[in-house]
Amino acid sequence: xxxxxxxxxxxxxxxSPQILAGGxxxxxxxxxxxxxKYFDITKDDALMGLKSWEQAETQFLLEAxxxxxxxxxxxxxxxxxxxxxxxxxxxxxxxxxxxxxxxPYFGLYGACSTFAEALILGAVLVDGGFADKVLAASxxxxxxxxxxxxxxxEFGGQRPPTAQWTVTGAGAVIxxxxxxxxxxxxPSLTIGTIGKVIDMGVKDSTxxxxxxxxxxxxxxxxxxxxxxxGADYYDLILTGDLGRSGSELLIKLSADNNIDLSKxxxxxxxxxxxxxxxxxxxxxxxxxxAIVTASKVLQDMASGEYGKVLLVxxxxxxxxxxTQQGESIPCIAHAIALENSD
Amino acid sequence: xxxxxxxxxxxxxxxSPQILAGGxxxxxxxxxxxxxKYFDITKDDALMGLKSWEQAETQFLLEAxxxxxxxxxxxxxxxxxxxxxxxxxxxxxxxxxxxxxxxPYFGLYGACSTFAEALILGAVLVDGGFADKVLAASxxxxxxxxxxxxxxxEFGGQRPPTAQWTVTGAGAVIxxxxxxxxxxxxPSLTIGTIGKVIDMGVKDSTxxxxxxxxxxxxxxxxxxxxxxxGADYYDLILTGDLGRSGSELLIKLSADNNIDLSKxxxxxxxxxxxxxxxxxxxxxxxxxxAIVTASKVLQDMASGEYGKVLLVxxxxxxxxxxTQQGESIPCIAHAIALENSD
Numbered sequence: 001x002x003x004x005x006x007x008x009x010x011x012x013x014x015x016s017p018q019i020l021a022g023g024x025x026x027x028x029x030x031x032x033x034x035x036x037k038y039f040d041i042t043k044d045d046a047l048m049g050l051k052s053w054e055q056a057e058t059q060f061l062l063e064a065x066x067x068x069x070x071x072x073x074x075x076x077x078x079x080x081x082x083x084x085x086x087x088x089x090x091x092x093x094x095x096x097x098x099x100x101x102x103x104p105y106f107g108l109y110g111a112c113s114t115f116a117e118a119l120i121l122g123a124v125l126v127d128g129g130f131a132d133k134v135l136a137a138s139x140x141x142x143x144x145x146x147x148x149x150x151x152x153x154e155f156g157g158q159r160p161p162t163a164q165w166t167v168t169g170a171g172a173v174i175x176x177x178x179x180x181x182x183x184x185x186x187p188s189l190t191i192g193t194i195g196k197v198i199d200m201g202v203k204d205s206t207x208x209x210x211x212x213x214x215x216x217x218x219x220x221x222x223x224x225x226x227x228x229x230g231a232d233y234y235d236l237i238l239t240g241d242l243g244r245s246g247s248e249l250l251i252k253l254s255a256d257n258n259i260d261l262s263k264x265x266x267x268x269x270x271x272x273x274x275x276x277x278x279x280x281x282x283x284x285x286x287x288x289x290a291i292v293t294a295s296k297v298l299q300d301m302a303s304g305e306y307g308k309v310l311l312v313x314x315x316x317x318x319x320x321x322x323t324q325q326g327e328s329i330p331c332i333a334h335a336i337a338l339e340n341s342d
Numbered sequence: 343x344x345x346x347x348x349x350x351x352x353x354x355x356x357x358s359p360q361i362l363a364g365g366x367x368x369x370x371x372x373x374x375x376x377x378x379k380y381f382d383i384t385k386d387d388a389l390m391g392l393k394s395w396e397q398a399e400t401q402f403l404l405e406a407x408x409x410x411x412x413x414x415x416x417x418x419x420x421x422x423x424x425x426x427x428x429x430x431x432x433x434x435x436x437x438x439x440x441x442x443x444x445x446p447y448f449g450l451y452g453a454c455s456t457f458a459e460a461l462i463l464g465a466v467l468v469d470g471g472f473a474d475k476v477l478a479a480s481x482x483x484x485x486x487x488x489x490x491x492x493x494x495x496e497f498g499g500q501r502p503p504t505a506q507w508t509v510t511g512a513g514a515v516i517x518x519x520x521x522x523x524x525x526x527x528x529p530s531l532t533i534g535t536i537g538k539v540i541d542m543g544v545k546d547s548t549x550x551x552x553x554x555x556x557x558x559x560x561x562x563x564x565x566x567x568x569x570x571x572g573a574d575y576y577d578l579i580l581t582g583d584l585g586r587s588g589s590e591l592l593i594k595l596s597a598d599n600n601i602d603l604s605k606x607x608x609x610x611x612x613x614x615x616x617x618x619x620x621x622x623x624x625x626x627x628x629x630x631x632a633i634v635t636a637s638k639v640l641q642d643m644a645s646g647e648y649g650k651v652l653l654v655x656x657x658x659x660x661x662x663x664x665t666q667q668g669e670s671i672p673c674i675a676h677a678i679a680l681e682n683s684d
Binding site: 085087092106108109117125130147327 | 343344345346347351353356357393394396422423427429430431432433434437438440441444445446447448449450451452453459463466467469470471472473474489490519536537538539540541659660661662663664667669672674
């Protein structure tokens with residue numbers, strides 16, 4: 001029976017599972033960006049000396065998971081489950097990471113919304129009494145994503161201004177019960193809002209922000225309606241990777257819904273690179289919201305700069321096959337509220 | 343806190359969520375097979391008059407969902423969430439089905455184990471009080487899978503005896519609380535066991551059964567150890583799609599673990615086609631265990647032929663990219679117990 005719902009698309013967590021620790025591992029471009037100082041691990045080689053970009057993506061995921069475990073003073077065997085995914089065909093980065101970590105594994109796919117999906121379901125497992133601690137993680141890699149969705153990077157294709165730059169890196173967090181000692185801990189996960197798939201007919205895989213913005217607007221509206229909260233309840237409403245053009249569209253669409261996001265909206269994709277890094281409309285990828293949340297967001301919440309954050313990770317649910325077949329891009333956004341106790 | 347665990351990789355459901363109804367939609371070859379009479383919908387055209395095999399797979403998924411809803415006398419708006427996935431790159435069959443159904447959606451990927459993953463997490467959502475009713479569904483399609491993983495069917499490639507035939511079809515079930523009226527209902531979902539990724543180094547994508555059998559053996563062993571049950575506790579231990587060669591290997595590997603599966607093991611992939619249907623080692627695909635469970639298993643449990651069934655759906659977590667790069671095939675198996683009350 002739905003006792004932990006607040007209605008509609010949203011669920012509430014009665015025991016307030018917390019983010020106990022986060023870990024992030026990023027590539028050189030991300031390390032050189034404005035958030036560089038927040039990351040646990042920055043590699044100077046996006047290939048990490050391995051044979052393929054795909055193997056490197058798996059390694060980023062493993063190192064982010066290890067960083068989260070280290071920050072929690074725990075071991076992989078303390079984790080009941082891993083919930084993870086990435087952008088690749090059949091989630092091979094996450095699958096190989098799960099194999100190497102040897103932990104019971106739920107593979108999730110929500111494109112760039114995967115990290116929020118993992119947080120929502122991870123918190124469900126902890127709050128429902130099915131787990132003590134879980135790892136929620138996701139990754140992306142510029143070169144694996146370009147090879148898969150657009151052109152191999154060796155091709156040197158021109159990128160339009162709406163194109164985004166897929167983040168190379170992975171983020172992982174540990175979700176668990178509040179420490180019984182009452183000691184220091186991270187923000188509580190209080191409410192999750194599960195997105196519907198929204199498709200406005202965009203077919204341009206170099207304009208993901210424009211495709212995804214309507215899904216973000218829809219989920220934010222559902223979250224606020226379900227909870228009775230206003231947008232100003234949150235210190236920060238943080239979208240995953242709408243980029244410049246998508247963020248502008250989200251603010252406009254939300255204004256049409258009588259929701260004012262002009263004061264407290266930020267986008268992980270716009271935070272991660274600066275304008276001189278040639279990332280066009282901003283960063284993107286399943287790693288984008290993961291590395292920002294697992295680093296800067298957690299640190300800013302620990303310092304008290306932010307007390308209440310709504311993470312709204314967006315995903316473009318297309319595939320190389322659907323692009324070739326001329327289908328439009330279905331999109332989704334999942335939201336989860338991170339709140340410090342007052 | 344882990345109050346609903348029975349230890350190890352397994353979780354137990356304290357409120358015993360039930361499968362309230364199932365629905366199945368299959369292609370012509372599946373309809374002509376030994377289980378034909380059990381399915382809700384059989385199409386005489388695997389393309390369903392649409393433009394692409396991929397569009398047809400989405401349609402199979404939608405029709406299976408509609409059949410389950412019809413069998414439950416409910417509507418899509420009565421479902422809190424859809425948990426679904428398929429074998430395609432980025433889950434496009436499930437994504438487009440979720441878009442058309444307009445229901446909050448969790449995309450899951452576990453290859454051919456996806457249906458069990460959806461059942462486990464769907465039951466978690468219901469048992470934990472996060473949902474009244476959810477739809478758990480998965481699909482596959484022979485032509486979409488061949489195009490994606492091996493050769494386009496037009497190529498006419500020769501298939502070795504270990505090759506399996508991807509099932510064209512989709513299965514969906516509705517998971518919810520037992521009816522408060524105490525009226526008729528389906529089996530309870532009692533215990534789920536979440537698999538680890540197992541990789542024995544198999545690289546042959548035409549021998550999926552052989553690659554997946556060690557994962558099935560591992561999860562069955564974990565389930566029995568976690569629960570203290572013997573294999574003979576179950577009337578039926580039903581693997582998803584090991585096929586002939588994989589089933590033989592599973593029985594041998596389990597015997598090495600001192601687990602005797604020789605008396606009560608069956609495999610959905612071996613049930614779905616007969617030997618004259620040229621399906622070689624048997625059926626496979628994310629639709630395989632879904633259509634068998636949502637039809638014959640539920641009907642045989644309703645009639646009392648089976649009281650306790652352990653569904654063990656196996657998945658080969660490889661991708662076209664990993665095959666091209668010469669990587670081995672990581673595999674997983676998730677198990678969930680379906681039990682009639684005594």
